[in-house]
Amino acid sequence: MFKLGRKEGFGIFIGADGDTYRGSWSSDWKHGYGHKRYVNGGLYVGLWKRNVQDGHGRYIWNNGNEYIGEWKKGVILGHGVLIWANKNNYNGEWENWVPKGDEVFTWADGSCYVGRRNKDLNQMKGAFYPLNGNNNCENLIITMMESSSDGEEFSEDLNLGI
Template structure:
Protein backbone atom coordinates (compact mmCIF):
# COMPACT_ATOMS: atom_id res chain seq x y z
CA UNK A 1 0.00 0.00 0.00
CA UNK A 2 0.87 3.68 0.12
CA UNK A 3 2.26 5.56 3.08
CA UNK A 4 4.85 7.87 4.59
CA UNK A 5 7.96 7.16 6.64
CA UNK A 6 10.00 9.75 8.54
CA UNK A 7 13.45 9.01 9.97
CA UNK A 8 15.14 10.66 12.96
CA UNK A 9 17.80 12.17 10.64
CA UNK A 10 15.10 14.12 8.77
CA UNK A 11 14.77 11.95 5.66
CA UNK A 12 11.16 11.48 4.47
CA UNK A 13 9.72 8.86 2.11
CA UNK A 14 6.27 9.07 0.56
CA UNK A 15 5.06 6.28 -1.69
CA UNK A 16 4.47 2.57 -1.98
CA UNK A 17 5.36 -0.13 0.54
CA UNK A 18 5.32 -3.93 0.40
CA UNK A 19 5.72 -6.16 3.46
CA UNK A 20 6.90 -3.18 5.53
CA UNK A 21 9.62 -2.23 3.03
CA UNK A 22 9.84 0.68 0.60
CA UNK A 23 8.83 -1.00 -2.64
CA UNK A 24 7.32 0.41 -5.84
CA UNK A 25 7.14 4.08 -6.82
CA UNK A 26 7.81 6.91 -4.43
CA UNK A 27 9.88 9.94 -3.44
CA UNK A 28 12.64 9.98 -0.85
CA UNK A 29 13.54 13.50 0.30
CA UNK A 30 16.83 13.74 2.16
CA UNK A 31 17.31 16.10 5.12
CA UNK A 32 19.86 18.10 3.07
CA UNK A 33 17.11 18.92 0.53
CA UNK A 34 18.06 16.57 -2.31
CA UNK A 35 15.50 14.01 -3.44
CA UNK A 36 15.15 10.76 -5.35
CA UNK A 37 11.90 10.13 -7.22
CA UNK A 38 11.34 6.80 -8.89
CA UNK A 39 11.27 3.09 -8.31
CA UNK A 40 12.32 1.20 -5.18
CA UNK A 41 12.78 -2.48 -4.36
CA UNK A 42 13.21 -3.85 -0.82
CA UNK A 43 14.21 -0.44 0.67
CA UNK A 44 16.70 0.34 -2.15
CA UNK A 45 16.61 2.80 -5.05
CA UNK A 46 16.08 0.22 -7.78
CA UNK A 47 14.73 0.73 -11.31
CA UNK A 48 14.19 4.05 -13.10
CA UNK A 49 14.70 7.14 -10.99
CA UNK A 50 15.83 10.75 -10.84
CA UNK A 51 18.16 12.32 -8.27
CA UNK A 52 17.55 16.06 -7.85
CA UNK A 53 19.92 18.16 -5.74
CA UNK A 54 18.87 20.72 -3.14
CA UNK A 55 19.29 23.57 -5.67
CA UNK A 56 16.76 21.90 -7.99
CA UNK A 57 19.37 20.68 -10.48
CA UNK A 58 18.86 17.15 -11.80
CA UNK A 59 22.12 15.34 -11.11
CA UNK A 60 21.19 11.89 -12.44
CA UNK A 61 18.30 10.43 -14.38
CA UNK A 62 18.40 6.77 -15.25
CA UNK A 63 18.57 3.23 -13.96
CA UNK A 64 19.45 2.23 -10.40
CA UNK A 65 20.21 -1.09 -8.71
CA UNK A 66 20.57 -1.41 -4.91
CA UNK A 67 21.05 2.38 -4.41
CA UNK A 68 23.76 2.55 -7.11
CA UNK A 69 23.70 3.85 -10.68
CA UNK A 70 23.56 0.73 -12.84
CA UNK A 71 22.50 0.59 -16.48
CA UNK A 72 21.76 3.51 -18.79
CA UNK A 73 21.50 7.03 -17.47
CA UNK A 74 22.46 10.68 -17.73
CA UNK A 75 24.67 12.35 -15.11
CA UNK A 76 25.20 16.12 -15.06
CA UNK A 77 28.13 17.46 -13.00
CA UNK A 78 28.12 20.72 -11.04
CA UNK A 79 30.24 22.38 -13.76
CA UNK A 80 27.72 21.45 -16.47
CA UNK A 81 29.44 18.47 -18.08
CA UNK A 82 26.98 15.75 -19.10
CA UNK A 83 27.67 12.04 -19.37
CA UNK A 84 25.07 9.93 -21.13
CA UNK A 85 25.71 6.22 -21.24
CA UNK A 86 26.10 3.13 -19.11
CA UNK A 87 27.02 2.83 -15.44
CA UNK A 88 28.16 -0.04 -13.24
CA UNK A 89 28.14 0.46 -9.46
CA UNK A 90 28.08 4.29 -9.75
CA UNK A 91 30.96 4.39 -12.27
CA UNK A 92 30.91 5.12 -15.99
CA UNK A 93 31.26 1.68 -17.54
CA UNK A 94 30.45 0.63 -21.11
CA UNK A 95 29.47 2.88 -23.99
CA UNK A 96 29.01 6.54 -23.17
CA UNK A 97 29.41 10.14 -24.29
CA UNK A 98 30.83 13.06 -22.30
CA UNK A 99 29.69 16.52 -23.42
CA UNK A 100 31.07 19.89 -22.29
CA UNK A 101 28.73 22.64 -21.04
CA UNK A 102 28.94 24.35 -24.48
CA UNK A 103 27.76 21.15 -26.21
CA UNK A 104 31.18 20.04 -27.50
CA UNK A 105 31.56 16.26 -27.37
CA UNK A 106 34.72 15.59 -25.33
CA UNK A 107 34.61 11.81 -25.61
CA UNK A 108 32.29 9.28 -27.20
CA UNK A 109 33.38 5.72 -26.68
CA UNK A 110 33.97 2.99 -24.15
CA UNK A 111 34.51 3.49 -20.41
CA UNK A 112 35.80 1.12 -17.73
CA UNK A 113 35.60 1.95 -14.02
CA UNK A 114 35.13 5.72 -14.74
CA UNK A 115 38.13 5.79 -17.13
CA UNK A 116 38.14 6.31 -20.89
CA UNK A 117 39.27 3.27 -22.85
CA UNK A 118 41.64 4.24 -25.69
CA UNK A 119 40.46 3.25 -29.14
CA UNK A 120 42.66 0.66 -30.76
CA UNK A 121 42.99 0.52 -34.51
CA UNK A 122 43.17 -3.08 -35.60
CA UNK A 123 45.26 -4.11 -38.63
CA UNK A 124 44.78 -2.40 -41.92
CA UNK A 125 46.83 -1.85 -44.97
CA UNK A 126 46.58 0.39 -47.95
CA UNK A 127 47.90 -1.22 -51.08
CA UNK A 128 48.13 0.89 -54.17
Protein backbone atom coordinates (compact mmCIF):
# COMPACT_ATOMS: atom_id res chain seq x y z
CA MET A 1 0.00 0.00 0.00
CA PHE A 2 1.25 3.50 -0.76
CA LYS A 3 0.51 6.94 0.59
CA LEU A 4 2.04 10.00 -1.06
CA GLY A 5 4.48 7.76 -2.94
CA ARG A 6 5.71 5.98 0.19
CA LYS A 7 5.08 2.48 1.53
CA GLU A 8 2.39 2.75 4.21
CA GLY A 9 0.29 0.12 6.04
CA PHE A 10 0.63 -3.60 5.29
CA GLY A 11 2.71 -4.75 2.35
CA ILE A 12 5.16 -7.23 0.88
CA PHE A 13 8.55 -6.14 -0.43
CA ILE A 14 11.20 -8.24 -2.18
CA GLY A 15 14.59 -6.53 -2.16
CA ALA A 16 17.20 -6.61 -4.91
CA ASP A 17 19.18 -9.04 -2.71
CA GLY A 18 16.21 -11.44 -2.60
CA ASP A 19 15.28 -10.80 1.05
CA THR A 20 11.49 -10.66 1.52
CA TYR A 21 9.67 -8.49 4.07
CA ARG A 22 5.98 -8.94 4.80
CA GLY A 23 4.48 -6.61 7.37
CA SER A 24 3.76 -3.07 8.49
CA TRP A 25 5.23 0.03 6.90
CA SER A 26 5.26 3.67 7.97
CA SER A 27 6.66 6.42 5.74
CA ASP A 28 8.74 3.92 3.71
CA TRP A 29 10.17 2.29 6.89
CA LYS A 30 9.59 -1.25 8.13
CA HIS A 31 7.72 -0.24 11.27
CA GLY A 32 5.49 -2.36 13.51
CA TYR A 33 5.02 -6.11 13.20
CA GLY A 34 6.62 -7.95 10.30
CA HIS A 35 8.36 -11.07 8.94
CA LYS A 36 11.62 -10.90 7.04
CA ARG A 37 12.99 -13.96 5.27
CA TYR A 38 16.65 -13.61 4.31
CA VAL A 39 18.28 -15.19 1.27
CA ASN A 40 20.72 -16.95 3.63
CA GLY A 41 17.77 -18.93 5.07
CA GLY A 42 17.31 -16.86 8.22
CA LEU A 43 13.89 -15.62 9.34
CA TYR A 44 12.99 -12.76 11.69
CA VAL A 45 9.44 -12.42 13.01
CA GLY A 46 8.65 -9.56 15.34
CA LEU A 47 8.65 -5.83 15.87
CA TRP A 48 10.44 -3.29 13.72
CA LYS A 49 11.19 0.39 14.20
CA ARG A 50 12.55 2.55 11.39
CA ASN A 51 13.80 -0.42 9.33
CA VAL A 52 15.53 -2.39 12.13
CA GLN A 53 14.46 -5.00 14.67
CA ASP A 54 13.29 -3.20 17.81
CA GLY A 55 11.17 -4.79 20.54
CA HIS A 56 10.22 -8.44 20.96
CA GLY A 57 11.20 -10.75 18.12
CA ARG A 58 12.29 -14.20 17.04
CA TYR A 59 15.17 -14.99 14.70
CA ILE A 60 15.71 -18.47 13.28
CA TRP A 61 19.04 -19.26 11.61
CA ASN A 62 19.20 -21.70 8.69
CA ASN A 63 21.05 -24.20 10.95
CA GLY A 64 18.05 -24.49 13.30
CA ASN A 65 19.33 -22.24 16.10
CA GLU A 66 16.86 -19.60 17.25
CA TYR A 67 16.72 -16.52 19.47
CA ILE A 68 13.50 -15.32 21.09
CA GLY A 69 13.63 -12.07 23.01
CA GLU A 70 14.35 -8.38 22.99
CA TRP A 71 16.04 -6.34 20.26
CA LYS A 72 17.10 -2.69 20.25
CA LYS A 73 18.16 -0.81 17.12
CA GLY A 74 18.83 -4.04 15.22
CA VAL A 75 20.89 -5.83 17.91
CA ILE A 76 20.07 -8.38 20.60
CA LEU A 77 19.79 -6.36 23.81
CA GLY A 78 17.81 -7.16 26.96
CA HIS A 79 16.27 -10.46 28.01
CA GLY A 80 16.17 -13.39 25.60
CA VAL A 81 16.56 -17.10 25.03
CA LEU A 82 18.96 -18.67 22.52
CA ILE A 83 18.03 -22.25 21.65
CA TRP A 84 20.55 -24.30 19.71
CA ALA A 85 19.43 -26.98 17.26
CA ASN A 86 20.84 -29.59 19.69
CA LYS A 87 18.33 -28.28 22.32
CA ASN A 88 20.90 -26.63 24.61
CA ASN A 89 19.62 -23.18 25.59
CA TYR A 90 20.74 -19.95 27.18
CA ASN A 91 18.13 -17.87 29.01
CA GLY A 92 19.34 -14.53 30.26
CA GLU A 93 20.43 -10.99 29.64
CA TRP A 94 22.17 -9.79 26.48
CA GLU A 95 24.14 -6.69 25.61
CA ASN A 96 24.99 -6.07 21.94
CA TRP A 97 24.75 -9.75 20.96
CA VAL A 98 26.81 -10.87 24.00
CA PRO A 99 25.44 -12.76 27.06
CA LYS A 100 25.80 -10.56 30.15
CA GLY A 101 24.14 -10.53 33.58
CA ASP A 102 21.82 -13.13 35.15
CA GLU A 103 21.69 -16.33 33.16
CA VAL A 104 20.58 -19.93 33.02
CA PHE A 105 22.22 -22.37 30.62
CA THR A 106 20.42 -25.70 30.20
CA TRP A 107 21.93 -28.65 28.36
CA ALA A 108 19.76 -30.98 26.29
CA ASP A 109 20.16 -33.68 28.97
CA GLY A 110 18.50 -31.42 31.57
CA SER A 111 21.64 -30.37 33.48
CA CYS A 112 21.87 -26.64 34.09
CA TYR A 113 24.04 -23.76 35.22
CA VAL A 114 22.42 -20.84 37.07
CA GLY A 115 24.46 -17.72 37.66
CA ARG A 116 25.66 -14.31 36.64
CA ARG A 117 28.18 -13.14 34.04
CA ASN A 118 29.98 -9.85 34.69
CA LYS A 119 31.93 -7.46 32.47
CA ASP A 120 34.76 -9.98 32.07
CA LEU A 121 32.94 -12.58 29.99
CA ASN A 122 35.24 -15.35 31.23
CA GLN A 123 34.38 -14.71 34.88
CA MET A 124 31.08 -16.16 35.98
CA LYS A 125 29.50 -16.73 39.38
CA GLY A 126 26.98 -19.51 39.74
CA ALA A 127 26.27 -23.15 40.29
CA PHE A 128 26.09 -26.20 38.05
CA TYR A 129 23.31 -28.75 38.60
CA PRO A 130 23.89 -32.09 36.87
CA LEU A 131 20.84 -34.14 36.02
CA ASN A 132 20.53 -36.79 38.70
CA GLY A 133 16.87 -37.77 38.71
CA ASN A 134 16.22 -35.99 42.01
CA ASN A 135 16.29 -32.43 40.77
CA ASN A 136 14.40 -30.56 38.14
CA CYS A 137 16.36 -27.64 36.70
CA GLU A 138 13.17 -25.70 36.05
CA ASN A 139 12.33 -25.76 39.76
CA LEU A 140 15.95 -24.99 40.69
CA ILE A 141 16.00 -22.05 38.30
CA ILE A 142 12.83 -20.58 39.80
CA THR A 143 14.16 -21.09 43.34
CA MET A 144 17.59 -19.63 42.50
CA MET A 145 16.13 -16.59 40.77
CA GLU A 146 13.77 -15.95 43.71
CA SER A 147 16.60 -16.28 46.23
CA SER A 148 18.93 -14.07 44.19
CA SER A 149 16.33 -11.30 44.06
CA ASP A 150 16.91 -10.61 47.78
CA GLY A 151 20.36 -9.24 47.02
CA GLU A 152 22.42 -12.36 47.72
CA GLU A 153 24.94 -13.24 45.04
CA PHE A 154 26.10 -16.63 43.91
CA SER A 155 29.35 -17.46 45.66
CA GLU A 156 31.15 -19.96 43.44
CA ASP A 157 33.59 -18.43 40.93
CA LEU A 158 33.90 -20.26 37.64
CA ASN A 159 36.46 -19.45 34.96
CA LEU A 160 35.08 -21.21 31.91
CA GLY A 161 37.18 -19.59 29.19
CA ILE A 162 34.20 -18.98 26.95
